[in-house]
Amino acid sequence: MSPTGLSRAFIDVRPLRTSPVFRRLVIGRTVSTLGGFMTMVTVMYQVWDMTHSTAWTGALGVAQAVPMVGVSLFAGAWADRTDRRRMYLTGTVGAAVCSALLAVQGFTGHVHVVVVLVLVAVQTSFAALGAPAAGVFVPRLLPKDQVAAGLALQQVTGQAMMLVGPAVAGVVLGWWGIGVCYLLDTLTFGLSFYGAYGLPALPPDGEKSRPGVHGVLDGLRFLTGHRAVRGALLTDLAATFLSFPVSLFPLVNAERFGDDPRTLGLFLSALAVGGVTATALSGPVTRFGRPGLVMLCGAGVWGAALVLFGLSTSPWLGLGLLVVAGAGDSASVLARSTIVRIHTPDALLGRVTAAEVIVGQAGPNLGNVRGGLLAGWTSGTVSLITGGLMCLAAVGAVAATTPELREESPRPVTP
Known part of the structure; x- marks a missing residue:
């Protein structure tokens, strides 16, 4: 090269x-x-x-x-x-x-x-x-x-x-x-x-928000009505609420890897290493010009890697799969943020960013609750694998119903 x-x-x-x-x-x-x-x-x-x-x-x-x-x-x-x-x-x-x-x-x-x-x-x-x-x-x-x-x-x-x-x-x-x-x-x-x-x-560049609840409702109407932005946030929820794995790590570690505390400590680090690496090598991604496709593929990689992690019995293979999952998630989050900011008029960007923050904060927390409850009824492995599969199904549904995310180049809206 x-x-x-x-x-x-x-x-x-x-x-x-x-x-x-x-x-x-x-x-x-x-x-x-x-x-x-x-x-x-x-x-x-x-x-x-x-x-x-x-x-x-x-x-x-x-x-x-x-x-x-x-x-x-x-x-x-x-x-x-x-x-x-x-x-x-x-x-x-x-x-x-x-x-x-x-x-x-x-x-x-x-x-x-x-x-x-x-x-x-x-x-x-x-x-x-x-x-x-x-x-x-x-x-x-x-x-x-x-x-x-x-x-x-x-x-x-x-x-x-x-x-x-x-x-x-x-x-x-x-x-x-x-x-x-x-x-x-x-x-x-x-x-x-x-x-x-x-x-x-x-x-704000454009018409200012109406005060109070009316302004909030205007932002929600944009979110539900704009297919690309809605699809971006739904993809993020699919990767967090349906498949966020962190609450399952102690149980999966005990079930599959002998409850070794050294392995457990590496699980979160592996996700972070994958995320940092993917973002550090994001030059081709940010120049690619198709953030919707990058987001869908990244979320798919996240879900698939978690399914394989749930099936793995080797600690080192499991850690490698978590690195891959972290990389996929990082690429997806970066592309989602790009989609939101390109497609949202400046006059609405504060409200849409607020919704993005809420999804980013609430999604993982609710995902941890979902994963923990399902693991209590079944096992950590089952919860992890079904979460990854549900993520893949949801991402596939968003891709099938939102062709705007597959466009070659995003078309920004005007106020």
Whole structure:
């Protein structure tokens, strides 16, 4: 392969070269994401250390999921009525204040666990406020032919921090304690604020959203009426709600791999390694020009790899299949984000991004519940295999009923 061909195989970095504003934004959000994963691990550790109760650690998931879903719906409508830059900065400042308060209680150590959960819920609400606004940045800052590359850069940096953040948190917790972990997260918000502060004003391009519930309903009508966007979100639900495997890993490990804790720890790492690798080598994918086909194929690879993982008896083969599954999922998510941003008018993009965030958050959580319940009635292997098969069937149905996703090049809509 020629040097030019080899370079085109790697992630497309043109957005970093051509847009200083986008470059600052990516750097700031990458550092802040690192801090976010550190706080995620620290909160889990602190709640367990305070209570030694799985009920309280489960309540932590509720404190994160409920605000994310509830706030995102109305935040999306607000993002389509106001300056998205200012809205994102508001969310960033609010989340930083919550992180600082978590640091204070971490150093003092004299609060009830409910206080920690309330701070987490408020911080998640601010994150949900900023997420729909952030969803419009890439298509507004980059030319159309670089949108997929910009999304890939955001995705690969986020995945890399998902690998690094928990490890850094473990080291900091062991050496300096929970207060320092929260404080470091607070400091990372400074770079995130700096990256977004240099953005131009980004008001909606087109008719502003109606206030309140009416604006939310307008966004839902677009989602249900636009076949390509609807198909993209349904494909994501097929890969998460029908087949998300994480809750099954301990049971499958016990059933098939001798309950070896070293194997269990590698399962999640294998998914992340596959995702990072696929995104790092996403140059041909982002230049391919057919994100619908990439999304369908990626989701199909995810489902098929999970079926084969459920059938495998070799730990090393199983880990290899999880790497493949993570790669397929990463390609599918990148293509889905591209479809949503290319097909959605800017005046509706805040609301559609909010729906995308909700699907991305709720789908895996509900998928873990589905997988766990089915495994309780049958076995981990059966739940894993049937989930993968249902994913393949659902993706096939979306492909058969949504020809727009198979078009050679996406046709954006106009407001």
